[in-house]
Amino acid sequence: MNGLDAHLVVQLAGGFYLDVAFSIAPGETLALLGPNGAGKSTAVDVLAGLTPLDDGHVVLNNRVLDAPADDVFVVAEQRRIGVVFQDYLLFDHLSVLENVMFGPLALGERKPQARAMANELLERLDMQGLSSRTPPQLSGGQAQRVALARALATQPDLLLLDEALAALDVTTRGTLRRVLAQHLSDFSGPRLLITHDPTDAFLLADRIAIVEDGSLSQVGSAEDIRRRPATPYVAALAGTNLLVGTNRAGFLTLDHHGHDLQTADTSIDGPVLITVHPTAIALHRKQPSGSPRNTWQTRVVSVEPLGDTTRITLGDPLPLGVDITPGATAALNLHEGAAVWASVKATEITVTPAAVNVKSGRN
Amino acid sequence: MTRRKIRQRAPWPLLVLGSLGAAVFVLPLIGLATRTPWSRLRELVMSDVVVDALKLSLMTSVLAAAISLLLGVPLAWLLARVEFPGRRIVRAIVTLPMVLPPVVGGAALLFALGRRGVIGEPINDATGFLLPFSVWGVVVANVFVAMPFLVVTVEGALRNVDGRHEAAAATLGASRLTVFRRITLPMIAPSVRAGLVLAWARALGEFGATVTFAGNLQGRTQTLPLAVFVALEQDRDTAVAISLVLVAVSLAVLLLLRDRWWSNGADL
Numbered sequence: 001m002n003g004l005d006a007h008l009v010v011q012l013a014g015g016f017y018l019d020v021a022f023s024i025a026p027g028e029t030l031a032l033l034g035p036n037g038a039g040k041s042t043a044v045d046v047l048a049g050l051t052p053l054d055d056g057h058v059v060l061n062n063r064v065l066d067a068p069a070d071d072v073f074v075v076a077e078q079r080r081i082g083v084v085f086q087d088y089l090l091f092d093h094l095s096v097l098e099n100v101m102f103g104p105l106a107l108g109e110r111k112p113q114a115r116a117m118a119n120e121l122l123e124r125l126d127m128q129g130l131s132s133r134t135p136p137q138l139s140g141g142q143a144q145r146v147a148l149a150r151a152l153a154t155q156p157d158l159l160l161l162d163e164a165l166a167a168l169d170v171t172t173r174g175t176l177r178r179v180l181a182q183h184l185s186d187f188s189g190p191r192l193l194i195t196h197d198p199t200d201a202f203l204l205a206d207r208i209a210i211v212e213d214g215s216l217s218q219v220g221s222a223e224d225i226r227r228r229p230a231t232p233y234v235a236a237l238a239g240t241n242l243l244v245g246t247n248r249a250g251f252l253t254l255d256h257h258g259h260d261l262q263t264a265d266t267s268i269d270g271p272v273l274i275t276v277h278p279t280a281i282a283l284h285r286k287q288p289s290g291s292p293r294n295t296w297q298t299r300v301v302s303v304e305p306l307g308d309t310t311r312i313t314l315g316d317p318l319p320l321g322v323d324i325t326p327g328a329t330a331a332l333n334l335h336e337g338a339a340v341w342a343s344v345k346a347t348e349i350t351v352t353p354a355a356v357n358v359k360s361g362r363n
Numbered sequence: 364m365t366r367r368k369i370r371q372r373a374p375w376p377l378l379v380l381g382s383l384g385a386a387v388f389v390l391p392l393i394g395l396a397t398r399t400p401w402s403r404l405r406e407l408v409m410s411d412v413v414v415d416a417l418k419l420s421l422m423t424s425v426l427a428a429a430i431s432l433l434l435g436v437p438l439a440w441l442l443a444r445v446e447f448p449g450r451r452i453v454r455a456i457v458t459l460p461m462v463l464p465p466v467v468g469g470a471a472l473l474f475a476l477g478r479r480g481v482i483g484e485p486i487n488d489a490t491g492f493l494l495p496f497s498v499w500g501v502v503v504a505n506v507f508v509a510m511p512f513l514v515v516t517v518e519g520a521l522r523n524v525d526g527r528h529e530a531a532a533a534t535l536g537a538s539r540l541t542v543f544r545r546i547t548l549p550m551i552a553p554s555v556r557a558g559l560v561l562a563w564a565r566a567l568g569e570f571g572a573t574v575t576f577a578g579n580l581q582g583r584t585q586t587l588p589l590a591v592f593v594a595l596e597q598d599r600d601t602a603v604a605i606s607l608v609l610v611a612v613s614l615a616v617l618l619l620l621r622d623r624w625w626s627n628g629a630d631l
Contacts, residue, residue: 050530076533089531093549102545103535154535 002026004158004190007056008046010039018042018214021056024158024190031193031201033237034211040194041086043211044162047192048083049076060157060190077106082156086163088147090135096146097122097131103154114153121149125183140168141176148183159184159191165200174352177203198237203273210234226321241281241320243274247351251293259317262293263349272351278323280348283312284341285332295343300334310334314342392610399607400600407604415582416590417608420567423498423586427505428513428563434506435513435562436555440543442514443521454518460572461511468507469575476503476576500577501584505566512565513558520554521547560620567613 007021018039024030034040045051047058049065052073058066060081065074091099100118105111122128125145135143144164151159164180165173181204184191195201201208202222209219210233218225218234222242225234245254245261247269252261254274261274282288288295301313310329312322322342324332334340373381400407407413441447442454460468476483476494487493494500524547532542548555570588577584579593587609594602 048530048534050533076530077536077538079534080536081534083531083534085527085531087527089528091528091532091546091549102532102537106532106535106537106541106545150535 002061003028004047004192005057005059006047008043008058009053009055010042010046010051011054012039012042012214016214017054018211019056020209020211020214020216022209022216022219024192026189028207029184029191029193029205031195031205031208032211033195033198033201033208035233036196038211039214040196040211041162044083044085044160044194047158047160048081049074049079063157080154080157081160082151082154082158083160084144084147084151084162084164087167088135088143090138090143090146090150092135094134095131096127096133096135096138099135099146100131100149100153103150107154117153118149121153122146124186125149125179139172141172144168144176145179148180152183152187157189159187159189160194161192162194163196164193165197166195178353180204198240202242210237241276241278243276243318245272245274246270247272250346252349252351254318257317257319259296260293261344261349262346263351264346265349265351268351268353270353272353275350275352276320276344276348278311278321281320281322281342281344283322283324283328283332283334284343287341288343294346294349295341297339297341300336300338300340302336303329303334314340318342395603395606395610398599398603400603403600404604404607407601408608410601412581412585412590412594412601413605413608416585416587416605417612419498419501419582419585420587421612423501423505424509424563424566424569426502427509427566428559430502430506431510431513431562431566432555432559435510435558436517436548438510439514439517439521440547443518457514458511460508461515465504465508465569465571465573466575469504469572469577472504472507472572472576495576496578496580496584498583501573501586504572504576505569508569508572509562509566512561513555516554516558516561517551520551524550556620560617564613564617567609 001023003026004022004024006023008018010018012018020032020039020043022030022032032040032043042051046053046066053066053068055068056066057064057069060079063074064070064072065079066072091102094102097115097118100121101111101114104114104117109117119128119131122131125148127142127145127149130138130142130146135146138146144167148164161180165177168176177200184193184204193200193204205222207219207221208225210217210225212233225237226241243254243261244256245252247263247265249269250263250266252263252272252274254260263274287297296317298317299315301315301319302311304311304313305326308325309323310326312324312329312334314320314322320342332340438457442450442457447453473480473495475481476486478484478487478493478495483494494503528550529542529546532546533539537545568588569586570592573584573586574589574592579585579589581590585593587605591602591605591609594605
């Protein structure tokens with residue numbers, strides 16, 4: 001099959017094993033999402049060929065890259081896997097242009113061709129003005145783009161992004177996430193995004209695989225994961241409700257749902273991502289008083305006890321997750337199919353600028 | 364506005380002991396300067412013996428430093444990066460000349476490469492080439508005592524290099540040799556320069572191994588340190604003049620290189 005087929009088994013420090021299996025189709029982005037120490041960076045190293053597998057296999061476009069059982073191991077320099085490392089690992093003694101030219105030259109490209117390729121990539125990433133700078137003179141966002149250009153310049157069969165946004169400060173992360181989304185969709189091979197940040201995973205990936213303690217606890221679309229979290233960790237990760245819409249002076253029109261909301265945040269106009277924390281939504285048996293826009297009638301789709309909270313999933317018009325105490329669940333007599341009123345304060349609805357081509361249809 | 368400088372007095376024990384330490388090096392130079400026949404200096408320095416020795420010393424020490432660089436950096440890489448049986452022993456043997464009396468080293472070289480030596484004899488039989496008592500003998504003796512300084516410096520630097528950059532280069536398709544050439548070497552460049560200077564300095568001052576292995580023939584194997592030793596027996600003024608030349612050359616090189624080459628990032 002084309003794309004990546006991986007079953008990674010590696011002994012980790014501390015005596016436990018990373019044992020995860022997944023596949024990524026060409027043109028698909030899979031996010032490997034998990035807490036730090038779950039074995040995510042080991043996954044990067046074994047895929048890139050920097051650490052051998054103990055068991056399992058890595059097959060990329062029908063080419064076996066690592067298979068201990070068959071004694072196959074392809075070294076990193078022959079894997080054709082482009083990696084954007086967490087701290088970018090740019091070469092400080094080379095200029096931006098030389099950094100991007102490094103891969104093509106190492107693969108035997110002639111200098112003029114390598115320079116042309118590098119220039120074209122830098123232009124595509126809006127970096128053409130910076131090609132003679134050295135990495136220490138770049139901002140975090142610029143360094144990230146150079147790292148991406150350097151990885152893409154080798155025309156890899158797989159693009160691997162290791163915590164590509166983690167090193168950036170919060171204010172630039174939103175913008176760079178949008179830029180990254182664009183460039184990810186320009187790359188036609190399989191893409192693997194390694195992250196501990198659910199927002200990155202939810203916004204950039206087509207599917208999400210969640211790693212906990214070295215194994216996958218759930219794989220699915222953002223919606224699968226939010227609707228049916230398999231473990232408390234996933235529930236907490238997926239806890240935040242994410243909607244896509246447009247903000248006009250605090251009036252939110254939602255892209256996929258026939259209900260509008262109101263936010264206290266009027267600073268951003270235009271396409272936005274809307275987050276509503278599950279604990280910020282209140283449920284009532286009778287119509288509550290308050291802003292009618294942020295109050296609506298709906299039905300309970302599911303009731304799932306998750307430790308000391310209960311996750312209530314609401315149906316149309318807004319399929320949101322709500323976390324309430326088991327006591328409140330009992331008091332409100334909530335069960336599948338029950339009719340309820342939901343309300344949320346305008347101050348509890350936060351908006352961030354949306355990526356231009358956020359994958360739609362999630363909600 | 365100029366920034367105010369805050370002057371802090373050094374604690375007196377450090378000041379006293381540190382000054383004594385500096386005196387160890389300064390006093391001999393003063394001694395040398397007081398005994399220098401300044402009026403005859405030009406004539407003494409321009410004498411055949413001194414000029415021959417100076418030329419030979421510069422040529423052989425630079426050559427020895429270059430050979431140490433060519434062979435020592437790959438050796439340091441092997442010691443730092445490749446696990447092979449007996450690596451610890453090889454490392455100990457490589458650094459042995461730093462501890463061994465150079466005369467012993469010279470004798471060992473003679474047993475290996477001399478006319479009756481294990482390797483010297485077959486080479487001499489086949490080609491008629493004889494290493495000892497030739498200019499090349501001086502260079503070999505210099506390499507023997509000088510290269511360990513470069514190897515130790517460079518190996519230490521290689522161990523401290525963060526391997527992640529090299530890994531990144533590998534994912535970009537670079538072979539191990541390309542990674543070494545284009546990533547590793549530039550990263551350890553300050554230490555390579557420092558090692559080179561140390562090796563050159565050691566070669567310039569080399570005496571014991573040279574005199575044992577290459578002899579003391581004026582114009583062929585008599586380097587400056589050897590010339591000083593001979594002159595001390597016969598003509599004190601010449602000895603002082605040669606010493607002054609050595610001091611001047613060494614000091615000039617160290618002062619010149621220190622700022623530009625190994626003041627920052629060097630790992631000594």
